[in-house]
Amino acid sequence: MAAIDEYDRFDGLGLAELVRRGEVLPAELAEAAILRVRLRDPALNAVILPMFEQARAAAAAPLPDGPFRGVPMLLKDLIATVQGVPTACGCRALRVLPAPVDSELVRRLRVAGVVLLGKTNTPEFGLVPYTEPEAFGATRNPWSLAHSPGGSSGGSAAAVAARMVPLASGGDGGGSIRIPASCCGLFGLKVSRGRTPTGPLFGEFWHGFASEHVLTRSVRDSAAMLDVLAGADVGAPYASPAAPPSFLDESRLDPPRLRIAFTARPMFGAPDVPVHEDCRRALADAASLLAELGHELVEAAPSVDPEACARAFVVVLAAETRATIEQVAQATGVPAHRRDFEPATWALGLLGRATPASEYASASNLLQAAARAVGNFFVEHHALLTPTLARPPAPIGALQPRAPDRRLMALLNPLGAGWAYRAGGMVEQLARETFAYMPYTPLFNVTGQPAMSVPLHWNAEGLPVGVQIAGRFGDEALLLRLAGQLERARPWAGRAPPLAGVGAGPAEDRS
Incomplete structure (x- = not known):
């Protein structure tokens, strides 16, 4: 590649086409990506485990002739494992423990021809919607270094938005692809339950709430990567x-006229959560655009109890967190101790240990009933449009536990007092406070339906504010058609944060 600035102009399929035509070598793309990580990441802290030598070796060797041959890519450091490379999951206890095998997702990525460049930052075990783990430090948003890129796929989102790579993997167990996509001005699709693999080390990850896919600048990259990754292992x-x-072919087609519901009413957590005007404006703007494109817009929402759903979600997550802590101890051979985990993680695990199995089963049943109700709503509607978040990107540190909560954890964690957290209303507090920022995304992890964050709006401060569109179970094709239609009507991939210009010329999109 003759000029350093050429790399930034292309999405993943665009770079693969250059390789296919012989205009650039995979090794040149790898070096361009490595240079950008070195120049741009010091301000962001998105890439916490570089794999540059492995990337160089892979790019120099013959690569499979897949749709992303030679394209540099980053992996979220959580579910996707690379044999011999640590998967820290944002946890200090796992920083040096090498993974025993490639995950099935990584195996499929290699067959597609991608060059894996490294692993990206995530909060501990992906538990929160911001990326500020104690083990690796905070990741910052390329649109404003004072703000969070969201989470838990915040490192991947920051790297893609900063044009280090055209795409990066992410996982979504409560909004963890869609939230950072919204915060960083990217396209992020959470796929249907079971659409992409989590094996061989994981099966039902987070009670089936979590699924793996990618964050991208273009709809077509997401669609083409789903062609690569789709299918149960x-x-x-x-x-x-x-x-x-x-x-990919589906994303190139316009959808038929759709009946699309829209709402700003919170669907998870406290029903009276205030919704920021920027998010309401993004919703209204997207609804107007969809109407202009010929769709029928109806103000409506599924009939679910948002508070009960949130409480049940917390019960399940607490139990899953306790199980994860015990699995870490088994993997490392070191008994679990609070010093190896963040205080909030340890506290959630204590709550999980103190929760009766019958309560876990009741929470599961409640969430399944909610999924039935939502499924019935989608019989009458093709899609549901909401804000992705209730607020614009949060300042760094704004979503961290408050001082009183930190003092309480300092008191109770050494005592192993899960019963005190339970008696003191920790479930209700987490249900109320955690979902005040994200009252729209978790419902579709519960139901298993596909849902996407689409970057159609930027606020007066220049920060991205996404909208979420959810579809019927198993129907990513219709969502990708709709996303492609929106992208063609109002292109966004050419918008780049100021940091994306570091070490390169002006960004001109060629996705």
């Missing part, structure tokens, strides 16, 4: 309905 506990012949 051996022994998977779930499988989505049959995929179309090509998600």
